[in-house]
Amino acid sequence: MNMRTVAHRAGVSSATVSRVINGSPLVNPKTAEHVRRVIEEMQFIPNPIATTLKYGWSRTYGLIIPDITNPFYPDFLHSFEELLVKIDHELMLATVGSSADALVHSIRRMLMRQVDGVVLLASEFDTRAVEPLLTRKVPVVTADRRRAQQGISDVAIDFEGGYLQAIAHLASLGHTDIAFVGGTRGLRTSMVRLTAFRRALEAHGIPVQQALLREGDYRVEGGEAAARSLLAQKERPSAIVTANDLTALGVVRELHRAGLHLPQEMSVVGLDDIAMSDLLFPPLTTIRIDRRQIAAACIEALEYTKANLSKQGKRFSVEATLVVRGTTAAPFRARRRSAPSGA
Amino acid sequence: MNMRTVAHRAGVSSATVSRVINGSPLVNPKTAEHVRRVIEEMQFIPNPIATTLKYGWSRTYGLIIPDITNPFYPDFLHSFEELLVKIDHELMLATVGSSADALVHSIRRMLMRQVDGVVLLASEFDTRAVEPLLTRKVPVVTADRRRAQQGISDVAIDFEGGYLQAIAHLASLGHTDIAFVGGTRGLRTSMVRLTAFRRALEAHGIPVQQALLREGDYRVEGGEAAARSLLAQKERPSAIVTANDLTALGVVRELHRAGLHLPQEMSVVGLDDIAMSDLLFPPLTTIRIDRRQIAAACIEALEYTKANLSKQGKRFSVEATLVVRGTTAAPFRARRRSAPSGA
């Protein structure tokens, strides 16, 4: 069934049907009403594929994420999809892990489906992979690259603001030996988080202790390993700040295993505020990143970039807010092996 | 850029280009090779939208889920998407909560995009909502409706098998007062799970105690409330079996709050095996439902139904397997207020 069938039945031309469906004011209200009735009667559903073919756009945005299994992304996806429905767009989803090949293929598939824009949440990627998008004038939005270029906007999270709040909180409790368990070595976003943490410490006049810095992998295992290593050394921290919640969960788990009581014997701060944080015992103090805000920023970025393809993209920033729950408390001096050195 | 451009550049017709791209054997290998080179040179990407318009299919399957935020679904989605990529299909995702309206709209949007089939994981829905799909010969796959009809296949989880294993495990530990915290009242799947639990008890000769049955909501809160209520009554169970892991998490949380020691003072069994189960302390004993298997069954069901649209759909079953971890142990008699009644 198509518009011609409907038009025929309604005794008008397909152009009129098209106009009615698209709410053109150039139709006689009587005719319009009649056509609408026929459409209803015939249960006609228009085929936007034809329009896509004609104009080359699809009211579809692509979303590329590394791993839907990381609890951060379902939350993001939820908000993103909700917002897309509101602006009457479809979602084309691809998960690519950390495979450069998968990324290239996903982008190709999105191009084939004529997406109107792509949000690329994979933190690391070969710039050449997005070139086919740029060539074909498809706007791109990246996350946390902290850099815009022609046709590419970026949505960055204000890690520094978040860590600043966390350190303020810990410092006010009396902590000075604060460890950091970062992300996977070599990722840009890991470096960004580490730098933000260092700056936050410095802003509070707390010296950065090299011996309290660890790398993780944004997963539970990395947190466990780092905690194990921190506990093994003489100069233990009294608080551990992490690069994300899964890492924090691993830290907490390992701390439990070592028989430490939280938060009395060790404070822990996560980052993300995944649902699980609140289910943990004790519930995790963490820096919340509002997925809704990120999703909204991504869509705003998409539309901005689409409208300004010839210009440099724009940089968007999303704030991070400390949520104090149960894993932070004043340090338990008796247990500490070292006295605070500075400040 | 289109096939004509490529054809022109290669000195052939667009028909030949099409044949080369689709691997038709009717082209001279030399010509084919040359055309391939030109395609590569021009970075040509074909536009499958045109094919969709021409033939009415899209190599796209729709997936409708209630809530991506429930940790069961990201796992499922991950497997589903992986399998789709393998068969070179796209995913069109919609999350509909429990809104009947959202379901109707999602289905309409999928129809507009010419999906080749729809997997509908929303447990409850108005049959009229799927009629537009059936009318237009779009195959449908449901989950846990335990019923097939023309154009609709069903993928069911073998809850009974799962609960049978759980009860066998608990019974062998010496439990006889086994409570059940079910799903949301009125949902078909809640009834199915409850029935499966009852049958499993009966199969082991353990009488069903009405006073140990509770309703939940498939979320943490429901588990907490049910646990509170179970602890409040005189005849406490020694073990609690739940309708899903989130419920079990709520139960465990409430038990912790009440100062009970797990698993000594209460055994708990979940269902799903979400990632969090293993992170809990103690790690949750649960009935694993393999998302990969479900995803594979859904796709098999989709293809079967598509190929047999005129016939009754098929019913698929996916097994459930007990994973024994840390929340089950022999009952702690001293603490119990009632003696086992039967068996």
Add this chain to the structure above:
DNA sequence: ATGAAAGCGCTAACAA
């Protein structure tokens, strides 16, 4: 082995 051309459903420019 290759090419010409029709037609999928829709929209908008143009005609009436």
Add this chain to the structure above:
DNA sequence: TTGTTAGCGCTTTCAT
């Protein structure tokens, strides 16, 4: 205010 029609890119039938 309404209708006619070209054309978006592709595949396939038919012709050569």
